[in-house]
Structure formats: structure tokens, C-alpha cells
């Protein structure tokens with residue numbers, strides 16, 4: 069490894085020790101956690117599997133964890149893996165027929181969109197247990213309880229950093245593995261891929277499983293960190309689109325793309341929120357919406373995609 | 385009437401036609417023959433504006449068609465019966481014919497031309513309310529020719545009107561083309577059925593791998609030994 | 619039979635009218651331009667706010683406010699096409715879908731900026747019609763009737779006029795349209811205006827029954843997509859019938875369970891349908 073990378077890695081360990089405000093640390097943690105979720109989305113999104121349903125996996129992960137804790141006192145350390153299992157099971161139930169029956173493009177997007185709405189509406193409908201659209205709060209215990217997965221902000225930083233780093237590692241592995249050549253072939257031309265002996269269904273299911281599992285982990289962590297779950301912000305179309313957009317604006321073909329997307333969207337949102345205050349609710353999101361449209365029209369490969377392109381051209 | 389010079393056209397990195405020169409005089413019937421993949425369809429598409437030429441000129445009645453937006457070429461008097469007919473399968477016969485009269489100049493004459501097309505092809509009158517995709521191949525070809533005639537073109541381009549049809553129907557289609565000639569239309573026709581098309585046209589061009597290899601009157605080509613061997617199987 | 623069940627069925631039919639109108643608009647755009655406007659229901663929201671603003675804030679009478687709103691949304695439709703779709707017409711379809719997804723965010727938040735997140739009501743009280751033991755809201759009856767008329771008008775337009783025929787034809791063979799003398803980009807614009815106009819009409823009918831708020835699109839946008847696909851994307855008749863199937867599931871399902879679960883049922887049906895019959899109930903296999 070080059071010394072530059074080691075330095076960078078060390079720098080990442082610093083923030084909690086720096087004299088920064090609690091608020092800044094909070095934003096950094098949010099960026100890391102969401103960057104992890106966005107990275108998870110690109111694990112499948114970059115292969116042409118554009119899911120508008122990742123809110124479903126996010127919601128399943130976070131609600132399974134929190135509900136088991138609140139109603140059965142099951143530690144999130146056990147609840148989280150169960151949430152992941154649930155999310156993966158759902159992903160396979162949808163993903164298997166999708167890849168077998170070649171449900172792609174618009175149809176894939178709409179199926180996943182229906183899925184995320186099913187999860188959101190089920191949470192709302194099951195309001196006696198989940199708190200419905202008012203949301204729910206995991207039962208609190210004194211801070212820094214390992215069993216309850218409730219930490220101080222200081223500790224959360226490490227958890228978020230670890231999750232993010234693992235996310236990047238998985239992305240990297242998927243990128244390097246055999247799957248990649250295969251999936252590139254798949255997203256370009258399914259019949260061609262099948263003709264050269266690539267098991268399209270298996271490869272698609274593999275990335276779908278990884279992506280759904282990671283998203284569920286991300287959802288559970290975000291729920292535990294914020295100590296508040298709401299079906300609108302943790303499941304449904306809204307958050308699903310948010311995931312897609314952040315990933316795309318950062319650049320889904322580059323490892324740090326989704327992270328850049330997270331920095332961009334969260335920092336921008338916070339910045340605009342502070343700039344406009346509460347007097348203009350909606351102003352921040354309005355600008356964000358315009359940016360998204362511009363991104364997709366003018367920079368479909370995202371910020372990182374454009375940068376990488378430029379660098380490559382300069383080298384050539 | 386039509387003058388093509390130095391024409392080059394292709395798809396992506398592939399050059400399907402190079403340096404094509406071809407003329408059609410008013411009142412003539414001219415054929416383009418050649419093996420599969422020679423570029424015949426590409427030539428027709430380049431003339432009617434479906435495909436933008438890369439180089440060269442397509443001049444129709446003194447106007448360079450490069451300056452005319454593709455959808456306005458039909459108004460100038462060129463109608464194209466595309467390869468494989470390309471009817472709108474879920475529109476009725478009459479609606480297909482209506483699309484043929486879409487251009488503003490043709491619309492006022494819709495009723496009279498419809499009558500005229502129906503009198504040319506009485507079969508189409510019977511089938512007027514039928515969905516085009518459900519008709520037989522021969523009927524679909526009639527409808528496709530009728531649709532092109534609805535714009536009352538000065539030059540009719542036909543791309544393999546006999547392809548994919550049973551031998552009996554092929555004869556009928558050639559009869560149709562002959563009638564259209566008699567109506568006074570100028571025709572540029574692409575055919576694989578060289579023997580029959582040479583009975584029909586005044587002149588022909590032989591297109592092979594994107595270039596014109598030979599041209600001449602139908603009679604001259606019919607007696608050309610190379611043509612006889614390659615296309616007429618004699 | 620239980621009178622409340624009958625009421626649920628009747629309300630389902632009445633809801634079906636508006637859903638059919640929306641599905642028709644979306645279907646038209648999909649069939650012709652081959653893009654899914656994810657923000658379609660948000661255009662309806664814009665129309666609702668336009669009527670609210672004209673009628674409730676400025677006192678413009680409804681019969682004037684409604685047509686203005688329809689034209690307004692039709693213009694929005696044209697702008698969507700010109701500014702968002704047409705620059706990326708050649709890129710992957712999914713990009714077009716996502717670009718209109720960005721529009722969804724934009725319209726929601728812009729509405730929040732202008733009107734706040736509160737629920738707004740135009741404050742018009744229409745009577746309840748009593749048929750035997752049955753109570754039906756006049757607003758819904760009116761909406762149903764106007765929606766049917768709107769669809770009939772569209773059908774006549776598509777059937778009778780040259781442009782209408784071209785709109786149906788272009789969905790069947792895009793490439794050869796220029797041979798007919800049709801300028802596809804013009805047909806796209808007209809279709810976008812029509813799609814917008816239909817959304818505008820739906821907004822005028824919905825604002826009679828529902829409060830408007832920036833996120834109202836999310837409550838019937840997804841179901842509209844599902845209806846289009848269920849009926850067979852591009853198939854108008856299919857969309858029409860699918861709208862009534864879905865609205866019955868929602869209305870009668872809501873009667874037996876809860877409104878959310880009835881939507882869950884509708885979406886699950888959609889997912890299963892995609893797997894069993896991807897071309898939709900009445901779609902043509904491509």
C-alpha cells in the first residue's frame with residue numbers, strides 16, 4: 069500500500085478527537101452511514117439493475133431490528149442479522165422471478181417500486197405494533213449500552229466508519245471478482261452473456277443478495293443511531309429515490325462515487341437548511357431537485373465518473 | 385427527376401454504400417437488383433430521408449434533399465414502400481391509408497384518393513375496417529403500396545414488394561406494379577426476383593457490396609452473360 | 619347485501635373513473651414517447667394547487683379556474699418534454715425515468731416552498747346524493763362523469779384526427795413515421811401537452827374531493843403506474859379496465875381491512891401479474 073493511503077486511513081481515525089462541534093460529528097456520521105447505503109445500492113445498480121425499491125430493504129432491516137428489541141427485548145446484535153435475513157428473503161422472492169423472466173428496465177424499476185410501497189404501507193397498516201406513520205423509537209437504555217446497540221456519538225463514529233469501510237471493501241471485491249466481467253456482459257447484452265456461458269440468473273441474484281443485505285444493515289444502523297424510525301423516511305418511494313439519486317449524482321461506476329453522493333446531498337441539504345432557515349421550508353429540497361435533473365441530463369455518470377474520465381483523458 | 389451522385393451511407397462505423405450514381409427520369413421504371421446485403425435497402429432509405437447520407441447528393445427535381453427535413457421529403461413527391469411493408473399492425477386498413485395522406489398537401493384530397501386506391505385495389509375496400517396486422521402478406525403489400533399512393537407521389541420507391549410472398553401472390557404483386565406504371569407513376573424498385581422485375585422495368589442497376597457494378601436497359605441486362613449466370617440462373 | 623359494501627363498490631367505481639383518466643394520460647406518454655413520467659402525479663398536484671390558488675385565494679370562479687389549470691398543466695407537460703426528456707431522448711430509458719424522478723422531488727419541494735406542507739382545501743361543500751339507502755358524494759359523481767367525458771373526448775381525438783391517428787401509429791412503428799410526413803418531435807410535444815392536459819383535468823376533479831398538499835402525488839402516483847402496466851403499457855383499453863379492477867381492490871379491500879392493506883394487496887397483485895403476464899392483461903406481446 070502506498071504511504072498516501074495509509075496517511076488517509078489515519079486521517080479518517082481523527083475526527084472524534086478533533087475540536088469539532090457535536091453537530092459536525094453528527095453530520096459526518098450521517099454521511100458515513102448513508103454512504104454505506106448508497107454504496108450498497110450501486111453494488112447492483114451499476115449492472116443495470118436499477119432498483120427503485122431499496123427503501124424496502126432499508127425498512128425491513130431497521131424495523132425488524134427495532135421491533136424485536138422493543139417487543140421481545142432481543143438485542144439488535146441478533147435482531148440486525150434477522151433483519152438482514154428477512155430483507156434477503158424478500159429480495160430473492162422478487163429477484164428470482166425478475167431474472168428468470170427477464171424483467172428489466174422500466175418493468176424492473178416498477179416492480180421494485182411496488183415492493184417498496186408494499187413494505188411502507190405494511191408498516192403503516194400494522195400501526196398497533198410499529199406506531200404507523202407516526203414512527204417509533206427504540207426503547208432506550210443508559211447510553212453506550214453495547215447490548216442495546218445504543219452508543220454515544222463518539223462510539224457511533226467508529227461504528228459508522230467501520231460499516232462504510234466494509235461497504236467499500238465489498239464493492240471492491242464485487243468489482244474485482246469474476247462477477248464483474250460477467251455482469252458487464254449481462255447489462256450490455258443478456259443474450260450474448262448467456263451465449264458465452266455466463267449464468268445470468270445466478271450472477272444477478274448474487275449482487276441482489278449482497279446489495280439487499282448491506283442495505284438492511286445500513287437501515288438498522290441508521291435506525292439505531294437516530295433512535296427514531298418512520299415509514300416515510302425509512303421505507304417507500306421517497307427514500308428509494310433518494311438512494312438512487314445520491315448514488316447516481318456521485319457516480320455509480322466509481323468506488324467512492326456513492327460516498328461523494330452522500331457528502332454532496334447531506335452537506336448540501338444541511339447547508340441550504342441553515343442558509344434558508346425554517347422560513348423557507350422546501351427551498352433546500354427545491355434546489356436539490358433541480359440539481360438532480362441537471363445531473364442526469366448532463367452528468368449521467370456522476371461527479372466521480374466525470375472526474376475519472378477527465379483523468380483518464382489527460383493520461384492518454 | 386432523381387439524380388444521385390457520389391452517395392455514401394452507412395451505419396455506425398460501417399459503410400454500406402460508396403460512390404453511388406444513379407438517375408431516374410420522369411415516367412421511367414428503374415430497378416435496383418443485387419444480392420442480399422448489397423445495400424439496396426440502404427440506398428432506398430438514403431433517398432427517402434430515413435437515413436442521412438454521409439456524402440454525396442440526392443437531387444430530386446432540382447432540389448438537393450439534404451436541405452429538406454426528412455419528414456418533408458414525402459411532400460416533395462417521393463413515397464417509399466419500405467422493406468417488409470411496415471404497416472401499422474394495430475391500425476385498420478383505412479387508418480393506415482389515412483397515415484399515407486398525413487402531409488398537409490395531401491389531406492384535402494383524402495376522400496378522393498381513398499376512392500382511387502380502393503378502385504385500384506378493390507380488396508382493400510372490403511378490408512377497410514380490418515386491423516392491418518391480421519391480413520395476409522399479399523393484402524398487406526397492397527395496403528402498403530396503397531398507403532404510399534395516398535400522397536400521390538411523383539416517384540414511388542418500392543423495396544422488395546414480392547419478398548416473403550407465395551409464388552402466386554408474387555405474380556399478383558408484379559401485376560399491381562405494372563398497373564401502377566400504367567397509371568403513369570415513376571417507379572424505382574428494388575427486387576431479388578430479377579427475372580420478373582426485368583420484364584417490368586426500362587432500365588436496371590446492379591448493386592453489389594455497396595457499389596454499382598453494372599447498369600443498362602432491361603433488355604441489355606437480360607442478355608448479359610454474367611447477369612444471366614448470377615441472377616437468372618441460366 | 620351489506621349497504622356499506624355496496625357503497626364501497628360504488629365508490630370504487632367512481633374512483634376508477636379518475637384513475638382510468640390518469641392511467642390513460644400516462645399510458646399515452648409511455649406509448650408514444652417510450653418514457654415513464656415518474657412525476658406524473660406531481661403534475662396533478664400542481665394543477666390542484668393552481669385551482670386552490672385561483673379559486674380559494676383569489677376568488678376566480680371554478681368554471682374558469684379549472685380550464686386555466688388544465689392549460690397550465692398541459693404547458694407543464696410540454697415543458698417537461700422540452701426541458702427534461704428531449705435532451706436525453708437518446709440515452710437509456712432508465713435515465714429518462716430518473717430525470718422525471720428528480721422532477722418529482724423538485725415539484726414536491728417547490729410546492730412546499732410556495733404553499734407550506736399544510737393540507738389545503740378549496741372549501742367547497744358539494745351535497746351528498748341519496749339514492750335509496752345509498753349516500754354518494756356529488757363531487758365523486760361529477761368527477762366520474764367528467765372523467766368519462768374526458769376519456770371519450772380523447773378517444774374521439776385519437777380516432778378521428780390525423781394527429782390522433784399519428785399518435786397511435788407512432789407507438790407501433792416509430793421509424794417509418796417520417797415516411798408518412800410526420801415529424802416525430804412534434805408528435806411528442808403534442809402528446810406531452812395532451813398527457814399534461816389529462817393530468818390537469820384529473821386535478822380539477824380531485825381537488826373537489828381531496829385536500830391538496832405537496833406529497834399528495836405519492837398517494838396515487840404509484841398506483842397509476844401499476845394500472846398502466848397491469849393494463850399493458852401502451853394499451854388504452856387495458857388501462858381503462860385495469861383502473862376499475864385496482865379501484866375495486868382498493869375500495870372493497872379497504873372496506874374489509876384497512877386502506878393501507880388494500881393498497882398492499884393491489885401492489886402485490888401487480889408484482890404477481892408482472893411475473894405471470896408481463897405484457898399486462900390486454901397488452902400485445904412484443
Ligand SMILES: Nc1ncnc2c1ncn2[C@@H]1O[C@H](COP(=O)(O)OP(=O)(O)O)[C@@H](O)[C@H]1O
Nearest residue numbers: 395398400418419420421422423424425426427
Ligand atoms: N440498421 C443497421 N445497422 C447496421 N448495419 C446494417 C443495418 N442495416 C443494414 N446493415 C448492413 O448494411 C449492409 C446493407 O444492408 P441492406 O441495405 O439492408 O442490404 P440489402 O437491402 O441489399 O439486402 C448489410 O451488410 C447489412 O448488414
Ligand SMILES: [Mg+2]
Nearest residue numbers: 424425426467
Ligand atoms: Mg433489403
